[in-house]
Amino acid sequence: MRQAVQLNPSTDNFLYLAACLREQDDSDSEAKELFSRILAENPNHYEALWSMGLLADDLQEAFNFFSRASQIKPDDWRMHNNMGWALAQMQRFEEALGAFEQARRVVHENPADISIAIAGVYQDMGRYKEALENAERATIENPDSQEARELLAEIKVAGPDVT
DSSP: OHHHHHHOTTOHHHHHHHHHHHHHTTOHHHHHHHHHHHHHHOTTOHHHHHHHHHHOSSHHHHHHHHHHHHHHOTTOHHHHHHHHHHHHHTTOHHHHHHHHHHHHHSOOSOHHHHHHHHHHHHHHTTOHHHHHHHHHHHHHHOTTOHHHHHHHHHHHHHSTTOO
16 A cells, blocks of 8 residues: 555545555554645545544644535535534534534434434533423434433433423
């Protein structure tokens, strides 16, 4: 693999594959270097942007990569979900809700994940009624979700007057 990448270092696919292999080997710094090379040649390389977001050293940096990727593929719920996660971790709750709501609007194979994320943000904001509504929605969207059931129970205990 390394020889193929060295022979044709401008080939995005080879670099991307090599970066993914480095990431699997827990060589994050080498993976980031390869993803950065891809982005230097092709700033709109969607997968490299996503991967750099996942490997980012801080939350703002992660958000920036996810945001750029979401501009390239606005209908990929994963980028909006990742943006929401980063924003929530930075306690930018209103913005996080907007990102999660955008994720909810686009096609998604498991909408309960988004409802759980939204419920968690509302819970962090102390808005227990909205948290409860979204946790209940998650249990309807995926009745088998242990995470949704546990979050629902937690909100019922933590939130004053939500039941």
